Amino acid sequence: MSRLFEALQRSDGEGFSLEFPQPDSLANEILKTQQAAEAAEPQVGNALQFVSATLAPPRENRLVCFTDKESLGAEKFRYLAVRLRQMGQSRSLKRLLITSTVPEEGKSLVSANVALTLARKKPQSVLLVDGDMRRPVLAREFGIQGSPGLSEWLLGSSMQLPSILSIDPAGLCFLPAGRPPENPLELMQSGRLAELLERLTSSFDWILVDSPPVLPLGDTSVWTRLADGVLLVVREGVTRKRELQRGLEALDKSKLLGTLLNSCTNVDHGNYYQRYSSAPSKSESQVE
Numbered sequence: 001m002s003r004l005f006e007a008l009q010r011s012d013g014e015g016f017s018l019e020f021p022q023p024d025s026l027a028n029e030i031l032k033t034q035q036a037a038e039a040a041e042p043q044v045g046n047a048l049q050f051v052s053a054t055l056a057p058p059r060e061n062r063l064v065c066f067t068d069k070e071s072l073g074a075e076k077f078r079y080l081a082v083r084l085r086q087m088g089q090s091r092s093l094k095r096l097l098i099t100s101t102v103p104e105e106g107k108s109l110v111s112a113n114v115a116l117t118l119a120r121k122k123p124q125s126v127l128l129v130d131g132d133m134r135r136p137v138l139a140r141e142f143g144i145q146g147s148p149g150l151s152e153w154l155l156g157s158s159m160q161l162p163s164i165l166s167i168d169p170a171g172l173c174f175l176p177a178g179r180p181p182e183n184p185l186e187l188m189q190s191g192r193l194a195e196l197l198e199r200l201t202s203s204f205d206w207i208l209v210d211s212p213p214v215l216p217l218g219d220t221s222v223w224t225r226l227a228d229g230v231l232l233v234v235r236e237g238v239t240r241k242r243e244l245q246r247g248l249e250a251l252d253k254s255k256l257l258g259t260l261l262n263s264c265t266n267v268d269h270g271n272y273y274q275r276y277s278s279a280p281s282k283s284e285s286q287v288e
Contacts, residue, residue: 048203050173053165056143062109063141065116066170074117080260081117087229087257094201097131097227097255099211099220101247105235106262108137111210114231119172124205127164127173131209131223133184136177138210142167149176153196154187161199173204188222197226214247221250230255235262 057063064073087093098114100107108130115128129150130138139145144165153162165174181187200207211223214232224230230251234244248256 048161048200049163050166051147051163053142053144053147053167053174055167055170055172057141058143061141063112063116065113065120074113077113077117080114081121084114084118084257085121091228093228093257094205095197095207095209095226095228096257097209097211097220097223097230098233099223099230100213100233100235101215101239101243102213103135105213105233105238107213107233108132108141108210110231110233110260110262111208112138112141115172115206115208116170118206118208119170122171125173125203126171126206126208127175127200127204129175129207129209130177131211131219133177133180133187134212134217134219136180138174139176142174144174144176147176147178149178150196151178151181151184151187153178154190154192155181161196175200185218185222188219193222194226214250215243224252224255227255229257231257232259233262234259236264238263 055066057067061067062073064071065077068074084093084096096114098107098111111128115126118124119126128138130136131150133151139147139149144167147163147165149162162175165176167174187193197207209223209227212219214220232247232251
């Protein structure tokens with residue numbers, strides 16, 4: 001040992017030296033190297049991809065919260081949005097499911113108008129998901145058909161999140177249903193849907209899902225398990241009492257926020273109170 005010490009002393013005198021970094025500086029250097037490596041490594045599936053799209057509804061539409069913002073129908077949706085925000089102050093309410101008991105009750109148009117209304121309050125971010133992979137209609141109502149969406153992602157094997165449409169000038173984000181698959185219920189029960197919703201939740205203040213009707217399909221039961229709250233749309237002159245009872249029995253009561261009466265007529269308001277789901281003119285868009 002003494003000879004080794006003497007040799008080191010001689011080498012130091014001859015201009016040769018060994019430098020050892022201090023422990024703190026070495027740890028910092030290792031940490032910086034690791035952080036740089038993590039930053040360079042692609043984060044597969046975690047980043048959202050947005051694709052710009054322009055809202056171009058057909059001439060005959062009932063998107064009153066975009067085309068006729070001063071109408072009574074739009075005002076009713078604004079009131080509904082206020083009530084939803086109030087509910088969100090006392091309970092977890094981020095993922096909202098909008099459904100109906102049977103087809104043709106107006107759930108998709110209600111979903112679109114509620115989403116458009118919530119998106120107007122900045123800086124809140126709103127995502128509308130067309131969860132009706134059997135009969136998707138929202139892409140057509142928005143005038144942006146042909147985009148891949150939910151079904152393509154569920155059918156694929158990639159972990160990369162599906163592209164989200166950023167709709168101008170509405171300030172709304174939209175995930176289309178995509179092409180109708182052969183086995184939508186099986187796809188929804190695969191586990192990928194729950195994973196997708198979980199990853200999207202951290203990026204938006206509101207996620208609204210337009211789901212298939214409760215009767216007679218089982219798709220809505222899957223969506224309900226993933227939702228924080230449920231709005232049930234019924235339509236005057238269409239929804240039957242027995243169907244409504246069966247629909248209410250099929251839903252989780254703890255998540256049911258309430259029912260929304262669509263296509264309502266109220267003679268007490270006279271001409272000012274028009275039908276929402278009648279002829280698709282601006283003055284005839286109404287929800288109760």
